[in-house]
Amino acid sequence: SQQGEEDPQALSIQEGENATMNCSYKTSINNLQWYRQNSGRGLVHLILIRSNEREKHSGRLRVTLDTSKKSSSLLITASRAADTASYFCATDQIYNQGGKLIFGQGTELSVKP
Amino acid sequence: EPEVTQTPSHQVTQMGQEVILRCVPISNHLYFYWYRQILGQKVEFLVSFYNNEISEKSEIFDDQFSVERPDGSNFTLKIRSTKLEDSAMYFCASRPPRATQYFGPGTRLTVL
Numbered sequence: 305s306q307q308g309e310e311d312p313q314a315l316s317i318q319e320g321e322n323a324t325m326n327c328s329y330k331t332s333i334n335n336l337q338w339y340r341q342n343s344g345r346g347l348v349h350l351i352l353i354r355s356n357e358r359e360k361h362s363g364r365l366r367v368t369l370d371t372s373k374k375s376s377s378l379l380i381t382a383s384r385a386a387d388t389a390s391y392f393c394a395t396d397q398i399y400n401q402g403g404k405l406i407f408g409q410g411t412e413l414s415v416k417p
Numbered sequence: 418e419p420e421v422t423q424t425p426s427h428q429v430t431q432m433g434q435e436v437i438l439r440c441v442p443i444s445n446h447l448y449f450y451w452y453r454q455i456l457g458q459k460v461e462f463l464v465s466f467y468n469n470e471i472s473e474k475s476e477i478f479d480d481q482f483s484v485e486r487p488d489g490s491n492f493t494l495k496i497r498s499t500k501l502e503d504s505a506m507y508f509c510a511s512r513p514p515r516a517t518q519y520f521g522p523g524t525r526l527t528v529l
Contacts, residue, residue, distance in 0.1 A: 337517060339520075344506075344525075345522065345523070346508065346520055346521065346522035346523050347460070347508060347520040347523075348520075349517055349518075349519070349520070352517050392459065392460065394460075402448075402465035402467065402472040402473035403448055403450075403465065403512065403518070404450065404462045404465050404473060405450075405452075405460075405462065405518060406462065407452075407459045407460040407461070407462075408459060409458075409459045410459060
Protein backbone atom coordinates (compact mmCIF):
# COMPACT_ATOMS: atom_id res chain seq x y z
CA SER A 305 0.00 0.00 0.00
CA GLN A 306 1.15 3.54 -0.63
CA GLN A 307 2.15 5.56 2.37
CA GLY A 308 2.61 9.25 2.82
CA GLU A 309 0.66 11.07 0.17
CA GLU A 310 0.96 14.81 0.46
CA ASP A 311 -1.30 17.54 -0.74
CA PRO A 312 -1.14 19.97 -2.27
CA GLN A 313 1.55 18.91 -4.72
CA ALA A 314 2.54 22.54 -5.14
CA LEU A 315 1.87 25.62 -3.04
CA SER A 316 2.74 29.21 -3.82
CA ILE A 317 2.36 31.91 -1.17
CA GLN A 318 3.62 35.38 -0.29
CA GLU A 319 6.26 35.95 2.34
CA GLY A 320 4.65 36.33 5.75
CA GLU A 321 1.74 34.03 4.99
CA ASN A 322 1.27 30.63 6.58
CA ALA A 323 1.79 27.44 4.60
CA THR A 324 -0.08 24.24 5.38
CA MET A 325 0.81 20.89 3.89
CA ASN A 326 -1.05 17.67 4.49
CA CYS A 327 0.01 14.06 4.47
CA SER A 328 -2.11 10.92 4.51
CA TYR A 329 -1.00 7.37 5.04
CA LYS A 330 -2.60 3.95 4.98
CA THR A 331 -1.03 1.65 7.56
CA SER A 332 -0.38 2.09 11.27
CA ILE A 333 2.78 3.90 12.20
CA ASN A 334 5.31 4.28 15.00
CA ASN A 335 6.01 7.84 14.02
CA LEU A 336 5.73 10.32 11.19
CA GLN A 337 8.50 12.68 10.17
CA TRP A 338 8.74 15.74 7.99
CA TYR A 339 11.76 16.52 5.85
CA ARG A 340 12.75 19.44 3.72
CA GLN A 341 14.72 19.28 0.49
CA ASN A 342 16.11 22.26 -1.32
CA SER A 343 16.27 21.77 -5.07
CA GLY A 344 18.66 18.96 -5.94
CA ARG A 345 20.06 18.81 -2.42
CA GLY A 346 19.93 16.51 0.58
CA LEU A 347 17.14 15.83 3.03
CA VAL A 348 16.94 17.91 6.17
CA HIS A 349 15.00 16.46 9.08
CA LEU A 350 12.48 18.95 10.43
CA ILE A 351 10.37 17.26 13.05
CA LEU A 352 9.22 13.86 14.28
CA ILE A 353 5.86 13.16 15.85
CA ARG A 354 5.17 9.85 17.55
CA SER A 355 1.94 7.92 17.16
CA ASN A 356 0.86 8.80 20.70
CA GLU A 357 1.35 12.53 20.15
CA ARG A 358 -1.21 14.86 18.60
CA GLU A 359 0.72 18.05 18.12
CA LYS A 360 4.29 19.20 18.17
CA HIS A 361 5.99 22.56 17.73
CA SER A 362 9.46 23.53 16.68
CA GLY A 363 10.10 27.21 16.07
CA ARG A 364 7.79 28.27 13.22
CA LEU A 365 6.77 24.69 12.54
CA ARG A 366 3.66 23.04 13.90
CA VAL A 367 2.86 19.43 13.15
CA THR A 368 -0.36 17.65 13.96
CA LEU A 369 -1.12 13.97 13.77
CA ASP A 370 -4.55 12.36 13.63
CA THR A 371 -4.07 8.61 13.80
CA SER A 372 -7.82 7.96 13.48
CA LYS A 373 -7.78 9.68 10.08
CA LYS A 374 -4.24 8.56 9.31
CA SER A 375 -3.23 12.06 8.45
CA SER A 376 -0.76 14.74 9.46
CA SER A 377 -0.30 18.38 8.66
CA LEU A 378 2.73 20.65 8.67
CA LEU A 379 2.16 24.32 9.25
CA ILE A 380 4.89 26.84 8.61
CA THR A 381 3.99 30.20 10.10
CA ALA A 382 5.21 33.59 8.90
CA SER A 383 6.89 32.05 5.87
CA ARG A 384 10.10 33.40 4.41
CA ALA A 385 11.57 33.19 0.92
CA ALA A 386 14.20 30.84 2.41
CA ASP A 387 11.43 28.34 3.19
CA THR A 388 11.10 27.67 -0.55
CA ALA A 389 11.76 23.94 -0.89
CA SER A 390 10.07 20.58 -1.23
CA TYR A 391 8.57 19.11 1.92
CA PHE A 392 8.12 15.38 2.41
CA CYS A 393 6.40 13.37 5.06
CA ALA A 394 7.87 9.99 5.88
CA THR A 395 6.36 7.23 7.98
CA ASP A 396 7.97 4.58 10.13
CA GLN A 397 5.45 1.78 9.94
CA ILE A 398 4.49 -0.33 12.89
CA TYR A 399 5.95 -3.87 12.76
CA ASN A 400 8.78 -2.35 10.76
CA GLN A 401 11.80 -4.13 12.14
CA GLY A 402 14.36 -2.42 9.98
CA GLY A 403 13.18 1.13 10.60
CA LYS A 404 12.87 2.08 6.95
CA LEU A 405 11.02 5.27 6.10
CA ILE A 406 8.29 5.46 3.48
CA PHE A 407 8.20 8.86 1.84
CA GLY A 408 5.34 10.68 0.22
CA GLN A 409 5.41 12.49 -3.10
CA GLY A 410 6.12 15.81 -1.47
CA THR A 411 4.76 19.34 -1.60
CA GLU A 412 6.73 21.94 -3.53
CA LEU A 413 6.49 25.20 -1.60
CA SER A 414 7.33 28.50 -3.24
CA VAL A 415 7.44 31.58 -1.03
CA LYS A 416 7.54 34.80 -3.00
CA PRO A 417 9.25 37.84 -1.48
CA GLU B 418 27.69 18.18 14.82
CA PRO B 419 28.44 14.74 13.29
CA GLU B 420 27.23 14.26 9.73
CA VAL B 421 26.73 11.45 7.28
CA THR B 422 29.03 11.99 4.33
CA GLN B 423 28.79 10.59 0.82
CA THR B 424 31.22 10.40 -2.06
CA PRO B 425 31.30 11.23 -4.86
CA SER B 426 28.75 14.03 -5.03
CA HIS B 427 28.20 13.33 -8.71
CA GLN B 428 29.06 10.19 -10.67
CA VAL B 429 28.71 9.86 -14.41
CA THR B 430 28.98 6.38 -15.90
CA GLN B 431 28.26 4.49 -19.07
CA MET B 432 25.42 2.00 -19.21
CA GLY B 433 26.62 -1.46 -18.23
CA GLN B 434 29.45 -0.21 -16.03
CA GLU B 435 29.75 -0.96 -12.33
CA VAL B 436 29.56 1.87 -9.83
CA ILE B 437 30.25 2.02 -6.12
CA LEU B 438 28.69 4.75 -4.06
CA ARG B 439 30.32 5.42 -0.73
CA CYS B 440 28.94 6.59 2.56
CA VAL B 441 30.47 7.24 5.94
CA PRO B 442 27.73 7.00 8.55
CA ILE B 443 27.89 8.72 11.91
CA SER B 444 30.32 6.75 14.05
CA ASN B 445 28.09 5.43 16.85
CA HIS B 446 25.16 4.58 14.60
CA LEU B 447 24.17 0.96 14.12
CA TYR B 448 21.50 1.05 11.43
CA PHE B 449 22.26 2.00 7.84
CA TYR B 450 20.09 2.67 4.84
CA TRP B 451 20.18 3.47 1.16
CA TYR B 452 17.40 5.36 -0.58
CA ARG B 453 17.12 6.72 -4.07
CA GLN B 454 15.21 9.59 -5.66
CA ILE B 455 14.63 9.72 -9.38
CA LEU B 456 14.49 13.32 -10.55
CA GLY B 457 11.16 14.92 -9.68
CA GLN B 458 9.91 11.88 -7.81
CA LYS B 459 9.68 10.77 -4.21
CA VAL B 460 12.41 9.22 -2.15
CA GLU B 461 12.29 5.41 -2.31
CA PHE B 462 13.70 2.92 0.18
CA LEU B 463 16.27 0.50 -1.21
CA VAL B 464 17.82 -1.41 1.65
CA SER B 465 18.46 -1.43 5.37
CA PHE B 466 21.53 -2.94 7.03
CA TYR B 467 22.16 -3.91 10.62
CA ASN B 468 24.68 -6.12 12.36
CA ASN B 469 26.56 -6.70 9.12
CA GLU B 470 23.62 -8.01 7.20
CA ILE B 471 20.68 -6.79 5.18
CA SER B 472 17.61 -6.49 7.38
CA GLU B 473 15.20 -5.49 4.66
CA LYS B 474 15.27 -4.69 0.96
CA SER B 475 12.75 -3.32 -1.50
CA GLU B 476 11.69 -4.70 -4.86
CA ILE B 477 14.01 -2.17 -6.47
CA PHE B 478 17.01 -3.77 -4.77
CA ASP B 479 17.48 -6.65 -7.21
CA ASP B 480 20.53 -8.80 -7.92
CA GLN B 481 22.29 -5.86 -9.58
CA PHE B 482 22.57 -4.13 -6.21
CA SER B 483 24.71 -5.04 -3.23
CA VAL B 484 25.76 -3.34 -0.03
CA GLU B 485 28.80 -3.76 2.12
CA ARG B 486 30.37 -2.37 5.24
CA PRO B 487 33.94 -3.27 4.39
CA ASP B 488 35.88 -1.70 7.22
CA GLY B 489 33.57 -0.69 10.07
CA SER B 490 33.29 2.89 8.91
CA ASN B 491 32.32 2.93 5.24
CA PHE B 492 28.99 1.72 3.91
CA THR B 493 28.87 1.13 0.17
CA LEU B 494 26.22 0.55 -2.46
CA LYS B 495 27.37 -1.26 -5.59
CA ILE B 496 25.43 -1.39 -8.82
CA ARG B 497 26.96 -4.12 -10.97
CA SER B 498 25.72 -3.22 -14.43
CA THR B 499 24.09 0.17 -14.53
CA LYS B 500 21.01 0.89 -16.59
CA LEU B 501 19.68 4.22 -17.78
CA GLU B 502 16.87 3.98 -15.24
CA ASP B 503 19.39 3.81 -12.40
CA SER B 504 20.02 7.52 -12.91
CA ALA B 505 18.92 9.10 -9.64
CA MET B 506 20.08 10.74 -6.45
CA TYR B 507 21.18 8.10 -3.95
CA PHE B 508 20.96 8.92 -0.27
CA CYS B 509 22.65 7.11 2.57
CA ALA B 510 21.22 7.37 6.08
CA SER B 511 22.18 6.09 9.50
CA ARG B 512 20.70 6.09 12.96
CA PRO B 513 21.32 4.91 16.49
CA PRO B 514 18.74 2.63 18.16
CA ARG B 515 15.26 4.14 18.64
CA ALA B 516 16.13 7.43 16.97
CA THR B 517 15.53 9.22 13.73
CA GLN B 518 17.63 8.78 10.62
CA TYR B 519 20.33 11.20 9.56
CA PHE B 520 20.68 11.58 5.82
CA GLY B 521 23.78 12.30 3.82
CA PRO B 522 23.87 14.94 1.08
CA GLY B 523 23.40 12.36 -1.66
CA THR B 524 25.27 11.17 -4.74
CA ARG B 525 23.82 12.12 -8.09
CA LEU B 526 24.30 9.16 -10.45
CA THR B 527 23.98 9.82 -14.17
CA VAL B 528 23.99 6.81 -16.47
CA LEU B 529 24.64 7.59 -20.12
